[in-house]
Amino acid sequence: MELTLWTYEGPPHVGAMRIASSMKDIHYVLHAPQGDTYADLLFTMIERRGQRPPVTYTTFQARDLGGDTAELVKKNIKEAVERFKPKTLLVGESCTAELIQDQPGALAKGMGFDMPIVNLELPAYSKKENWGASETFYQLTRTLLKEKVSSSDKINPLRWRELGRRPKVNILGPSLLGFRCRDDVIEIQRILSEQGIDTNVVAPLGASPDDIERLIDAEINICLYQEIAEASCEWLKRNFGMEYTNTIPIGIKNTIEFINEVHEKLDLPLTNKEELENKSKLPWYSKSVDSNYLTGKRVFIFGDGTHAIAAAKIAKEELGFEVVGLGTYSREMARQVRATAKDLNVEALITNNYLEVEDAMKKASPELVLGTQMERHSAKRLGIPCSVISTPMHVQDVPARYSPQMGWEGANVIFDDWVHPLMMGLEEHLIDMFKHDFEFVDGHQSHLGHTATNKNNILNSDEKKEKNSKERIIWTESGRAELTKVPFFVRGKVKTNTEKYAILRGIPEISDETLYDAKAYFS
């Protein structure tokens, strides 16, 4: 048993939902009790999706447990298939259903449907969300392609030449609730296209079961997020001989290395190597004298494996920071994170406990934190600037603008996102230095969401008049007490309105009743 106040990853069936919701023509019947539908809001609120996740929850209740929950499963499967007509059906269970062992996957397979059915067994008491997403994508790929295994020859990555066309690749791993996946896909497709490489299929994001069956039309796979796609890439390699890339194109060096790797795997000559470094502004911005102050900035990094490792490399090699802490909550990637940490002479922190991360952060006394939304909060408490580099997803991590992490534009975004909080930090420092100058007022903060409370002494004549009449108004004890109960973010407005009302009505003393009278008057 593990005491958890907050967790970086959800349960594995939420990972399965990420795959199902990312795709088209798929439906997921989840054997689960009432309440597990909370996971829908991750997609509809955080990602602002305009569609419900394609999930039917069997919604069993205590009274069903004595009876036949298996019948309930079958009824829900039947209804879901009739209503949604999926091309492929995923069937699985959440934590509670795992305990009652109805074997919903086996039940579904016995119902005589002719569509492929993927039986998802995701152990809820030992595994987590990313594992669940990876396993689901793997099981889905395997189910849809296993019949083609024996009939297909191993794929020769050089066959595009004989076929007289541009080389084709699959981009595997991007999913909903993945960090900036939507934009990374666009960026990577653009880069590949510039190099004369076509995208065959992007999956799971936007793919249908038909697309999964077409995966083997490509020469190689791009494994964009190991957490989600490595298991599938490995299976495709084993069974179809499809090579896959290992480099994650985050940062300039990694993006160039990635392009190199793709070219090597396809035996495609790389003719524009010199141009590549100038595709992003990061190298020059980092070189410009203005960035001198970035040298040796102490940075603490925590996130999922993919983004934490990439961040460490960029921080050290491309921005000239000193990495003073590196960690991940992705146990599946602990080995790689440890190896990266060793190269940087720091000890890797592998944990799912945010309080441990906060402690480590405190001890490392960094000047910048690169973390998840949770580290942003911890850093705020410690007064350290922070930039978010990884899931778990927050509504702020789904910006309206194009904002990838990968490729050239990704490097631009990273430069801005990491350096701006530091500049704010610098401003903070200047304010501290100059706080005794008369222009500055206590409480002035340049960021962290505060508005400056700098009240100018020079009021214009209208304000003065109002000020004079305001001074004649008295707040009674009941009025003041009522005012303190108003939430702080509207208190100022309520106070002004009530005073305005009192002046208007010639009321000399403001009581709690005046406050409510004013509230009614202005509403």
Place this chain on the structure above:
Amino acid sequence: MSKVEFNKETGPREVFCGLTSIVWLHRRMPDAFFLVVGSRTCAHLIQSAAGVMIFAEPRFGTAILEEKDLAGLADAHEELDRVINDLIARRPEIKTLFLVGSCPSEVIKLDLATVAEKLNKRFLGQVRFVNYSGSGIETTFTQGEDGALKALIPLMESSNDEKLLLVGTLANNVEDRFKKIFRNLGISNIESFPPRQSTELPKIGKNTKVLLTQPYLSETIRDLKHCGCEIISAPFPLGIEGSTKWFLAAAKAFKISELKVHEIISPLINRAKLALESHKEILKGKRLFLLPESQLEISLARFLHNECEMDLIEVGTPYLNKDLMKEEINLLPDNTKIVEGQHVEKQLDRVRESNPDLVVCGMGLANPLEAEGISTKWSIEMVFSPIHGIDQAADLAGLFSKPLKRNQILTSKTLVRH
């Protein structure tokens, strides 16, 4: 009873489970800690519903069951002991610890009552342990509060003092307003349950007159009745009408004249009516569909129809206690369609067919309906906002008029959904 049409529906549901009520209960009682004994799903549910990252250390958490805990119950009990010892050592300020059962803990039959009993002996005088279930197999959303309150009743001492007991979590400012008005009516001994400190439980007895502030406390009210309390039958204090009848019912129980009540609350009613006007202008004649979630749906329907002149298409509720709701149901217009339970797909079909102007629904459904061009109001806001009482009637109406008003401002009708 008016000619209301009652229906029942079963099927897949789109509602929160009782664990969600921890989100407001822990704020009400800052000296209490809520420890869910459950799975990673439970932990993820609460943090997703509450947006808990703003807390350094929240006053709720989950003891996550792992594979080895499922192997043998004895080990699970030992493990729970260890977790609780650690927690109490870390948070010495905790006065009451709620052990909250979940779907998995109920299914493996983890006996939290016995655990609580043992712990009560061990931590006597330091921390009090109470247990209840917030599991989705037994409870929906607000029923979690019903369970938590019911669990506290055995700890309440008895007293024969005459008092008014307000039952159900209220926003603190609303509670203060109510108390002030009751004092003006001449009722001096007023207490609230749950109290603001978990250790300050009200004493109860045969002269305790219970007035419910929330409609979802069926079990709590039954147990209070068993303890000899008198239950005042009234509609719920939502809107001017409900609040007025609620005050009148309380006054009657304390033998205070109606005249006195009207004298005190008339000015409140007048200004509330004034404040309600601008919202009514927007809501009048608009067609409303309420999906089940908080059990506040019937009271909201009554308010939105009777005071804001909205037309009711369907009033969903996760659970209906006709006895508890009879005063409310009496106030509903004839032919109101109440649906208890849910088959979310069939209900959404009815939503689309009936083409409503506004749908009250959970967060999982709101954006998808908006993307179909249907305006929504998420129901979870009703349990987090101060909406009770005469002075809040306009604010309550505002929760519903705002999405409609916003729709009028944003005229683009050809949005591409993402």
